[in-house]
Amino acid sequence: MWSSAVLSLRLRASCYQGNRRSLATVISGNKTSRLVRERLQQEVEKMRTLFSGFRPGLVVLQVGDRDDSNLYISTKLKAAAEIGIDAKHVRLPKTATQAEVLQSVLSVNANPSVHGLIVQLPLDSVNAMDTELITNAVSPEKDVDGLSCVNAGRLSRGELGGCFLPCTPSGCMELIRQTGVSVAGKHAVVIGRSKIVGAPMHDLLLWNHATVTTCHSKTPDLPAQVGRADVLVVGAGRAEMVRGEWVKEGAVVIDCGINHVPDETKASGKRVVGDVHYASANQRAGFITPVPGGVGPMTVAMLMENTVQSAQRFLLKNRS
Numbered sequence: 202m203w204s205s206a207v208l209s210l211r212l213r214a215s216c217y218q219g220n221r222r223s224l225a226t227v228i229s230g231n232k233t234s235r236l237v238r239e240r241l242q243q244e245v246e247k248m249r250t251l252f253s254g255f256r257p258g259l260v261v262l263q264v265g266d267r268d269d270s271n272l273y274i275s276t277k278l279k280a281a282a283e284i285g286i287d288a289k290h291v292r293l294p295k296t297a298t299q300a301e302v303l304q305s306v307l308s309v310n311a312n313p314s315v316h317g318l319i320v321q322l323p324l325d326s327v328n329a330m331d332t333e334l335i336t337n338a339v340s341p342e343k344d345v346d347g348l349s350c351v352n353a354g355r356l357s358r359g360e361l362g363g364c365f366l367p368c369t370p371s372g373c374m375e376l377i378r379q380t381g382v383s384v385a386g387k388h389a390v391v392i393g394r395s396k397i398v399g400a401p402m403h404d405l406l407l408w409n410h411a412t413v414t415t416c417h418s419k420t421p422d423l424p425a426q427v428g429r430a431d432v433l434v435v436g437a438g439r440a441e442m443v444r445g446e447w448v449k450e451g452a453v454v455i456d457c458g459i460n461h462v463p464d465e466t467k468a469s470g471k472r473v474v475g476d477v478h479y480a481s482a483n484q485r486a487g488f489i490t491p492v493p494g495g496v497g498p499m500t501v502a503m504l505m506e507n508t509v510q511s512a513q514r515f516l517l518k519n520r521s
């Protein structure tokens with residue numbers, strides 16, 4: 202009787218330990234982006250000393266007045282100022298015509314003191330706008346968002362050194378590198394095929410030698426696809442869409458989502474969540490990015506990296 206009670210307690214204890222799984226290691230975008238920004242600050246300081254006060258120049262062109270864009274832009278301008286990048290915000294009214302937007306792009310293209318130009322998306326205009334036409338008007342040499350077809354084409358062919366990498370996928374790769382897990386030979390799954398996240402993420406993983414599956418709204422049996430991923434990158438734009446139960450044990454999970462969901466416990470009445478259900482994915486992943494504090498800050502850091510790189514290329518071409 203006594204011994205069976207002890208046995209049963211021991212069994213329960215060992216089951217508990219057996220069932221209890223340690224949580225995933227959190228990959229901090231806040232920490233990694235701070236390291237990138239500190240390095241860039243030193244590089245800019247060096248350029249300033251070597252080239253008599255030279256500073257990389259960045260222009261953020263905005264059409265309209267979206268609250269989310271205003272917030273993203275102010276974060277970019279603050280990061281630039283801290284690094285020593287001379288960043289300017291050019292805002293056109295909602296009533297601007299496409300021709301006026303194009304004219305602004307061309308005038309920044311022609312300004313030699315600007316090394317990086319981004320057109321904040323989406324365009325918030327009362328007029329019809331061809332976003333593709335506008336992003337393609339940005340000179341490839343200044344396209345630090347990597348959204349022009351020249352830079353996207355180079356990336357799709359694996360010419361990684363010759364192009365600007367789009368900032369969010371580039372930040373995701375940096376976070377994956379932080380885990381020490383090499384993507385070469387692994388099965389990577391990307392959810393979403395947007396021009397700004399999913400499609401370039403696919404290319405970057407591919408040319409870093411992963412076998413890549415890209416899923417989208419028409420992909421059948423998404424849970425099965427997710428279950429095959431050693432590395433999972435989610436840029437679907439749907440709050441907590443990926444459930445933890447789908448995730449392969451030990452996978453690297455990178456969440457690019459920024460979604461606002463109602464939360465009565467918050468003063469604002471809402472909170473930010475990713476595209477991955479964090480609490481459940483944390484139980485199965487080996488590594489996971491939080492939202493906020495994961496991919497978001499890396500996107501900003503990579504924009505700064507591209508701008509500094511563009512300024513360095515400019516100096517190499519013009520001042521050596």
Ligand code: GUN
Nearest residue numbers: 319320321322323346368
């Ligand atoms: N809107 C949301 N994210 C981005 C970004 O990374 N670049 C641009 N240009 N627009 C955005």
